[in-house]
Amino acid sequence: MKTEGNAVIRARQVGKSVVGPEGELKILDAVELSVNAGESVAIVGASGSGKTTLLGLLAGLDLPTRGEITLAGARLDRLDEEARATLRAEQVGFVFQSFHLLPALTAEENVALPLELNGGVDAARVDEVLALVGLTARRRHYPRQLSGGEQQRVALARAFVTRPRILFADEPTGNLDQSTGRQISDLLFQLNREHGTTLVLVTHDLALARRCDHVYRLDGGRLREEAAA
Numbered sequence: 001m002k003t004e005g006n007a008v009i010r011a012r013q014v015g016k017s018v019v020g021p022e023g024e025l026k027i028l029d030a031v032e033l034s035v036n037a038g039e040s041v042a043i044v045g046a047s048g049s050g051k052t053t054l055l056g057l058l059a060g061l062d063l064p065t066r067g068e069i070t071l072a073g074a075r076l077d078r079l080d081e082e083a084r085a086t087l088r089a090e091q092v093g094f095v096f097q098s099f100h101l102l103p104a105l106t107a108e109e110n111v112a113l114p115l116e117l118n119g120g121v122d123a124a125r126v127d128e129v130l131a132l133v134g135l136t137a138r139r140r141h142y143p144r145q146l147s148g149g150e151q152q153r154v155a156l157a158r159a160f161v162t163r164p165r166i167l168f169a170d171e172p173t174g175n176l177d178q179s180t181g182r183q184i185s186d187l188l189f190q191l192n193r194e195h196g197t198t199l200v201l202v203t204h205d206l207a208l209a210r211r212c213d214h215v216y217r218l219d220g221g222r223l224r225e226e227a228a229a
């Protein structure tokens with residue numbers, strides 16, 4: 001249930017435009033969103049509707065052209081790049097649509113990296129998250145030696161190894177078969193239930209979207225909440 005003032009993510013009148021060969025392209029227009037701590041939110045919409053762009057803005061990876069975003073109590077536009085990076089490292093996990101694994105690092109090295117950047121690798125924690133995503137036997141494999149679904153699971157393990165308060169995931173089941181997709185969804189909601197991790201998921205997977213507390217649709221640059229099914 002919505003309680004005012006408990007928002008861990010707040011977007012007000014957020015717009016994003018880019019300048020392309022055809023002139024200005026308005027990707028997002030006056031987006032309003034409020035996500036409370038511990039909630040799960042799905043963002044759906046057609047390909048090219050701006051879902052990845054919005055997720056990047058909410059996570060502080062990029063800045064909007066208009067409007068303001070508050071993430072974990074901080075106004076993102078008032079932070080410089082370094083402060084935003086620190087906020088992300090401490091509070092946020094992000095699963096990219098294209099994984100963004102480092103090709104020269106093994107699965108376990110990719111997973112350990114955020115801990116290293118935060119000042120200390122906890123080997124037991126790395127073992128634990130690799131087991132959670134079912135990749136213990138693949139831990140010494142490099143990304144190119146893994147299937148798309150396995151790379152996606154490495155990316156997910158890397159995103160939650162630091163126990164972030166907020167987990168953003170861009171089509172986290174997009175490259176998985178139904179059964180593996182279900183396992184990954186179960187894992188996301190287990191984090192949500194047991195650790196109160198706030199989930200913001202971009203997805204085409206209706207089964208995954210329906211498990212979320214709120215479903216929003218992006219259309220024509222605007223975000224609207226879908227009526228409950």
Ligand SMILES: Nc1ncnc2c1ncn2[C@@H]1O[C@H](COP(=O)(O)OP(=O)(O)O)[C@@H](O)[C@H]1O
Nearest residue numbers: 018020027045046047048049050051052053054
């Ligand atoms: N940096 C950019 N420069 C130019 N166009 C962009 C840029 N980022 C995104 N776009 C365009 O904005 C639209 C929305 O992109 P995206 O957020 O990736 O959509 P979705 O994730 O919903 O498929 C697309 O038409 C895309 O080509």
Ligand SMILES: [Mg+2]
Nearest residue numbers: 051052097170
């Ligand atoms: Mg996308």
